[in-house]
Amino acid sequence: MKLEKEKHDKREKKKIKLSSKDREKEPNGKHKPSSKVKQSDSPSAVSSSAVKCEAGDGDMHEDVKADPSERAQHDGHEKSGSLEINNNIEKNNNKQKTQSKSSKERHNRKEKSEQTADVKPVDGDSNQADEGQGCESEATRKQETDEPQAAAPVKIKKKKVKDEKSPDDKNQPSGKKRKKQSPEHDKAEKSKNIERDEDDKKKKKAKKEDKKDQESDKWKWWEEGKLSDTQKWSSLEHKGPYFAPEYEPLPDNVCFCYDGQPVKLSPATEEIASFYAKMLDHEYTTKEVFQNNFFSDWKEEMTPKESELIQTLSKCDFSQIHKYFVEKSEERKNMTKEEKQVLKDEASRLTEEYGYCLLDGHREKIGNFKLEPPGLFRGRGEHPKMGKLKKRIQPEDVAINCSENSKIPEPPAGHRWKRVQHDNTVTWLASWLENIHGRPKYIMLNPSSKLKGEKDWQKYETARRLKMRVNSIRKQYRRDWKSREMKIRQRGVAIYFIDKLALRAGNEKDDESADTVGCCSLRVEHISLHRRLDGQEYVVEFDFLGKDSIRYYNKVPVEKQVFKNLKLFIKYKDPEDDLFDRITTINLNKTLNESMSGLTAKVFRTYNASTTLQDQLNKLTTEDMTVEEKILSYNRANRAVAILCNHQRAAPKTFEKSMQLLQEKIQKKKEQIEEAKKELKEAKKAHKDAPSDKSKKLLEKKEKAVQRLSEQLKKLQLQETDREENKVIALGTSKLNYLDPRITVAWCKKHQVPIEKIYNKTQRDKFAWAIDMTDENFQF
DNA sequence: GGTTGCACTTAGCATTTGCGTA
DNA sequence: TACGCAAATGCTAAGTGCAACC
Known part of the structure; x- marks a missing residue:
């Protein structure tokens, strides 16, 4: 009561x-x-x-x-x-x-x-005995023979080599189309080419070795024992979080206007105005709740003079500021390759410096090393706090967690941390309180890390234990209905x-x-x-x-x-x-x-999702299928889970257009097939009328052409079906969070589907433990 | 037995990357 | 080579569930 x-x-x-x-x-x-x-x-x-x-x-x-x-x-x-x-x-x-x-x-x-x-x-509840606990080790642990990550780096390499050409080379037409040059020039070219090839080879070799090193360095934590349920690590060292860059004031020619008059705002007020201005294109700024929350939080940050002047949001004109940011964004898009590369290098440097930690002597990737920059809170749905100001996080707001004997991260000059603690019963590296709800936020490890992987593995083991108990649980809740x-x-x-x-x-x-x-x-x-x-x-x-x-x-x-x-x-x-x-x-x-x-309510989602995937895969896969057809079957099984879990997404903005393009492609392919069939018919007739080696070869060529085009058509049609069925369904969420990866790995091995056709690089990193330990006989 | 705070997972949207095609 | 698009990645909101406390 x-x-x-x-x-x-x-x-x-x-x-x-x-x-x-x-x-x-x-x-x-x-x-x-x-x-x-x-x-x-x-x-x-x-x-x-x-x-x-x-x-x-x-x-x-x-x-x-x-x-x-x-x-x-x-x-x-x-x-x-x-x-x-x-x-x-x-x-x-x-x-x-x-x-x-x-x-x-x-x-x-x-x-x-x-x-x-x-x-x-x-007294209707019956207590039932527990079953085995913790992560079960797989009976068979097979080493991964494929190198799923090989494809992407090779491509990058190719591009890099291309990019490294001298400006002269860039303008040179390549291969056969080249004009004839003087012997001296040819000689110079030849030696240049040799040089380049050697350089290329060296780089390729270095990259291969790098990769080999990385592979051998990869920590197979799943082959080691677990510390304990409470102790998460023995040693933890990191650089601390990366702070959002300071606000850059607007140039003098970009004005905020109030009631038609330009007003020079103080930097703090201007920064918040810029958050709103950036969002003018978004539907959020049309919502009353958003507007009200923004305006009242903005007012609080204004100087007394500004606050006195700026009384209503409707009289505020952010259009110049908005235009300025749109132009800046365009500028970024239109940067030269070299300029973009500078930014990219800088980002890599940051990741290298702040993006990794040392956990129990192993280098582990951090999930979110950048602190959230200030901005306006965007809640989902009709959130009563949408539009409120998310304040800039200062070092004084941030707690650091690391081992006592490690190198403590340095706070930015002139600042200090909120506190430094050495708690190895938690997995976070840094935390702070966000000002919207007053809830803590954390910097944690990447899903590919030991701490996350181990927990993930355990989650699926709990779901597997439920499989053993689910019948008696179902009987019990049926009794409870009465x-x-x-x-x-x-x-x-x-x-x-x-x-x-x-x-x-x-x-x-x-x-x-x-x-x-x-x-x-x-x-x-x-x-x-x-x-x-x-x-x-x-x-x-x-x-x-x-x-x-x-x-x-x-x-x-x-x-x-x-x-x-x-x-x-x-x-x-x-x-x-x-x-x-x-x-x-x-x-x-x-x-x-x-x-x-x-067992908690959450486990049922994991259990039902994984069971559905396994059942659907068994039902939808046959040996006579091509790899493409098997992938479609996998996506369909994945989709059944996404529907069960209600994982939706907004239809992609370009969906209709891209479907139309695909349909046009299919139509074109059909026409090509018709044409090829005609040619085949003619070739057949020619061969029948005057058989010769030449006519036979031509006939075979035409037959192959029809076959090739038909396969291409089939592939396109499968793509069309898959895309249409995925229009508003998000497959990624269940794949990442609910489907025991061992089901997928076993299915790939059993049906000779390369794992990289199902899992991208990030997913393969996250599920490295499953890829390494699972054989084709795994049953959820 | 209820409340609260904390730690962690799950989630969809936004942005960036890189591939295929004209 | 430029462009447009889909896929990959990044970001952070929004859940779940446990344990300490009252």
Whole structure:
């Protein structure tokens, strides 16, 4: 009861903070009509809620909350029955849920909700023994025979050699087209060429050796033992973070204008103005919340004189500043190769100096060694803090973590660190508090590092352990659906959703963030119940904004008991009430941990994603396929996971155009094939009429041409299918975070697909442990 | 048992790089 | 060689979950 009250109070607090005016607005700032507000404002609406369900077990009103035309159907999804991804992401992701309620009404609602509780404790949970822990070592550890990284450096080398030509050489026509020169000139040219070739060879050799060194230097931490769960390192040394460059004031000819008059701003005020000016092209600056947050934070940084003068944002003219930055960006784009190379060299130097640390004697790459520069906060979705000023991080804000006996990083001249600590139970190198939410941020290692890799490996091992326990866990949550205790029923249904739909846990959120939810924080307004829908029984329609304000829309047939429970959970509740008001992620995870050590809601996502990949790969791959077809199968399996996990992306801006180009290419190829076939027919006839060696050769040539063109066509068509199917689906997130890489490596080895066709360089670095240790027999 | 802070993973968008093609 | 595009990489927001504390 107390828990429910607290949940309610929290929500209440949040609602008060977020003005109803803001909440009822569409992302574009326009007010949208809100029937839901009306409904909940009326006292008679108390039990009617946005969730429509039948009265009793009889016929049901089949109500769909949003315009069905807005929802793209996506069928054929095995796991959830019918997962639907909305193609119109931009539109739908920004869709805001209308919510408004007076606190008095909310209080009444809480009391009503209390009436629904059965509080007879039933001991339904069974503790189950743990299984093996930690990272299992693979039975077979095979050395990687391919050199997946070879391709890219060779190409770079080629280009470099080309670039190193003297200016004279650059202008010389090459090869056969060269004009005849004098013998002296030829001789000089020849010796030049020899020189160049030798130089080339030397460089190639050096590079090869470098690479060899790097390979042999590569730390195979997975072949060593782990320190302990708490101790993360024995020694850690680094250079500290790299600070963002100081602000460069605008040239005198670039003016900020207020009320039509040019105003020279102080450097601090001007810097913040430049943050806004840079974003003028972006939709953010059209949003009222963004504008208000920016303006109030900006005002705080102004001098008293500036603050007195600048009273309204609408009178501020940033256009000159905006133009200046656009021009600067153009200039950068139009730099010569040499100028670009200077910048590139400087960046490499920085990475070399700050981008690596020494961890237990091994050189490890740092993930983010550059401190975040100041700017304006860009939240995702309808974030109440968008537009606020992200302040410049000073050395005095930064805590350093390294070993006691190491060389302590030097703070910038005239400054000192916030503190220097030597805590080997954490993995971060530096940390600071960001000023928007007051939360800590960290500088940590790259995913290719031991610390990250080990944790990743462990994650997949936990998911594999779940595979062994999942049947008994499923039996248990089915039993819980019939518990006499409301809390246990809710928990049973929540775990069912987490398992079946790969929903996130849904922790309680602080008051000042976008209104997004996960499983445990679902509200009544996020589901609609349909006794029958599209020929299926007991359908739950989900519609809510999840992490990053990505819309989750799905119509799922569920078991009858789940459906009945959901009806019970929403009884006497209003749209904004919690669907699972008796549980939190903490007690849900506690229950899961009792079933299996290390089990949390998150593990189900990893487990279901990896299982789906393995099943789909088995189903979609056959031996007679070409490598291209196998890759398409892999992408399809990957896509099934991305759909399950609801990993969406905005369609690429150039999507339509590039598809059109591809289609034109396909058409052209088809025409070429037709032409080639005609020629083949003629060659056949010629050979039949007057057989000779020449005619035979010609015939063979034409046959090969048709075959080659047909293969090219097939490749293009596969590309077209793949691209179309990937339009709004992001494959990368699941590949990097949810799919046990050993499944991929085993599949590549079994089906002779080069690993670099599936994993790029970064991914191969991250999954080096899996690539090294996995053979083709690996089973998740 | 709940709250809070901290440490870490997961996530999509923005920017840069480099490849294929005209 | 320049250009346009897709892929790769970088950036940082937004989640999860644990442990200390009350």
